[in-house]
Amino acid sequence: MQRGGGRRGMLRRGWGGKFKECGYRMTVPRKAIMDVLGDSDKHLSAEDIYLTVHRSYPNVGLTTVYRTLELLTDMGMIVKFDFGDGRARYELAEGPDKKHHHHLICRRCKRIIEYTEFIDEEMDFLNRAEKGLSEKYKFDIKGHVIHFYGICDKCRYK
Amino acid sequence: MQRGGGRRGMLRRGWGGKFKECGYRMTVPRKAIMDVLGDSDKHLSAEDIYLTVHRSYPNVGLTTVYRTLELLTDMGMIVKFDFGDGRARYELAEGPDKKHHHHLICRRCKRIIEYTEFIDEEMDFLNRAEKGLSEKYKFDIKGHVIHFYGICDKCRYK
DNA sequence: TAGTTATTGAAAACGGTTTTCATTATCAAT
DNA sequence: ATTGATAATGAAAACCGTTTTCAATAACTA
Incomplete structure (x- = not known):
């Protein structure tokens, strides 16, 4: 495939x-x-x-x-x-063939899971944060990274 | 100080x-x-x-x-x-002497600005995202990182 | 087709981090 | 306090992903 x-x-x-x-x-x-x-x-x-x-x-x-x-x-x-x-x-x-997404990273096996859920809610928060931070810190924000760290299911039960 | x-x-x-x-x-x-x-x-x-x-x-x-x-x-x-x-x-x-925060990172001079604003709004979004992602991906989320990348004011005007 | 020059591959250099190993310092039991 | 088992240490070397060097090669322009 x-x-x-x-x-x-x-x-x-x-x-x-x-x-x-x-x-x-x-x-x-x-x-x-x-x-x-x-x-x-x-x-x-x-x-x-x-x-x-x-x-x-x-x-x-x-x-x-x-x-x-x-x-x-x-x-x-x-x-x-x-x-x-x-x-x-x-x-x-990101582009026509690649949706906006973020990553879950397993601290044990380093596996990376890509997710595209909650992007709308995220945008809501991000837009406000970016706007506020840009003004307060005079910082021209170009991009962001959100990583969640934890233990994946395969690692949890072994 | x-x-x-x-x-x-x-x-x-x-x-x-x-x-x-x-x-x-x-x-x-x-x-x-x-x-x-x-x-x-x-x-x-x-x-x-x-x-x-x-x-x-x-x-x-x-x-x-x-x-x-x-x-x-x-x-x-x-x-x-x-x-x-x-x-x-x-x-x-994070602890009694260290507030929850995230970072702005200047891509040019690598300066790091720490901010604690928007943490409440963030929590709102993060809690929902963590809950949903944990369930869907059977992933035990332990922590997260949010980084904003951009150009700081000192670098923008030189 | 020839000439200019960007691009290439191999090997060496680089730099942050980790490992090795003999020595030293810590702590529990005396 | 003293001792003894062993955890912790420092110096040097190894490690490993990445970058640089440099002579040879390939891609575009005229």
């Missing part, structure tokens, strides 16, 4: 142009990395991506993966997360 | 006992590290703490700072944060 649906190749199709507009060259390694990100709905680490790309393009190096991820992050096409397990995770930025 | 008020020595006074109860020995380096944490209201890195402790106890090593911080974190006496600048930060856990 992972490679079947409508999400496939989204990054390349939708953003290939934007990529060139910014003056960057479209290369084989970059296409491959973008495809992996577009095909997955997981929270991939640089190494995850490297290993997947490596299956089709064994000569693409980990360095290039890091460099491309930084580029895509800076362009706002993907988002970099830190869930506290010592390595950064990347996922598609 | 930083060393004057009622917060002084809080960690040692309030938690020294708890510390021994857990079977840990109370040592000079540990007392020194706990004092630094109790005296400060900043978000200290391991190195910050090491440098401060080093002024009074030059033979306390960075390793011991890391080990003590891990211990205190596991005991729930302090909280470890990652604000995305590549080093962990530590602060007193």
Whole structure:
């Protein structure tokens, strides 16, 4: 199912142009990395991506993966997360194919559950908080992160 | 002012006992590290703490700072944060001397602003979200983190 | 097609954190 | 107080994800 649906190749199709507009060259390694990100709905680490790309393009190096991820992050096409397990995770930025969401993180097994519930209620609170905080602290708020930490069901009973 | 008020020595006074109860020995380096944490209201890195402790106890090593911080974190006496600048930060856990709060993080200068506003509204939303998420995902929620990212006033005009 | 230059891969460097291990200090039992 | 078992320590080395270096290569422009 992972490679079947409508999400496939989204990054390349939708953003290939934007990529060139910014003056960057479209290369084989970059296409491959973008495809992996577009095909997955997981929270991939640089190494995850490297290993997947490596299956089709064994000569693409980990360095290039890091460099491309930084580029895509800076362009706002993907988002970099830190869930506290010592390595950064990347996922598609919010957009037509990616709903606004947050994460539950299991402190024991580090599993990450993505949820999209309560977003309306959240917006209510966030809008007011962002407005108030922006004014009081003269802080131009660009984004937010909400993480819930705890123990997942699999870990609780073992 | 930083060393004057009622917060002084809080960690040692309030938690020294708890510390021994857990079977840990109370040592000079540990007392020194706990004092630094109790005296400060900043978000200290391991190195910050090491440098401060080093002024009074030059033979306390960075390793011991890391080990003590891990211990205190596991005991729930302090909280470890990652604000995305590549080093962990530590602060007193919520309690009589530390109000529930969250953080604004400047993406440019990495400055961290602590705020305690909107906590009531937040609680409203969080309680409902935690309840719903716990049930739906069978996830035992222990805590949460809310970070706002943006550009602080000092960085905006330069 | 050629030339400019962005991009690449391999290896080395980096930096915060953790591990190793012999030494030292703490605490309970005397 | 003294002793003895062992938890805690500091210095150095290891660790590991990430970044930098640099010569070779590939992508776009003219």
